[in-house]
Amino acid sequence: MSMRRKIRIAPSILSADFADFGREIRAIEDQGADWVHVDVMDGHFVPNLTFGPPAVAAFRKHVRTVMDVHLMIAPVDPWIDAYARAGADILTAHVEAGPHIHRTLQAIRGAGMKAGVALNPGTPAEAVEHLLDLTDLICVMTVNPGFGGQKFIDMSAKVRRLRAMIGDRPVHVEIDGGMDPVTAPLMVAAGADVLVAGSAVFKGGSVDNPGVYGANIRAIRAAAEGAAGA
Ligand code: DX5
Ligand code: ZN
16 A cells, blocks of 8 residues: 655654753754654663653743653653643653553543553564554654664564554554664655654754754655655
8 A cells, every 4th residue: 555644753852952952942843843752761661861741841832843752751650640731742651661551541642632652672563452542653662762872773564564553543653763864764664654863853953053953854854755655
C-alpha cells in the first residue's frame, strides 16, 4: 500500500542550551519545527535526570506548536495530572515503566491529553497490540533511552509490523533516537510519520545562529519526504 503521510519533525530540547530553553524553543519553531519534544528523565527508569513539571510548565509559555512530552520515568500514574497542568499536548509513557500501561493510557486521555506509548528497542511490537484503540501515538525508540547523540538501532521491521497492526486507526508512529538525513528515510519508508531529532537539529547552531537549526530541519525533512512518497 502506498500512502503519503505528512511528516512531522520534532526537535528534542535535550540537545538545547539548558540555560536558555525559552529562546531555544522559539528558535526551533521559527526555523520550521512542527512539534517540540520534551524528554523527562527520572534517574531511575533511565540512567539520566532532566526536568520535571515546573520546568515543563515554564517551557509551555514558549511553545506555539505542539508540546510532545516523553516520560522516561517510573511510576507514571502519580505524575499524569501534573503534566496535564504543565500543558502537555501529548504525554507518552513507556510500556516497560509498569504493569498497568492500559490504565495509564486511559488516565492520560482522561486528563485531557493525547496518549502516547513508547517501546524500548528490546520490546516487541506486540506489546501494544491490545492498546491500539487507547493510543494516539506509538514512539519507537531507536536508541536505548537516556541520552542524546547515541548510535541509531534499526527498528524498521518493528515499524512495519506496527503499521500493519494499526491499520486505518489515526495513530502516529514516532521515531526517537539517532534520526538524521540518512536514518530518517529508512523509518519513514517503514511507516513512521513523526521524527524526533536532538543532536541532528541542534548541531552547529545556537540561538544566535538559528539558521543552522533551520538548515538541519530542512535536511531531515527533505530526506524523509523523499521516502514518504515512495
Ligand atoms: C533519548 C531521548 C531522545 C533524544 C534523541 O533518550 O528520548 O529524544 O533526545 O536524541 P538524538 O536525536 O541525539 O539521538
Ligand atoms: Zn524522547
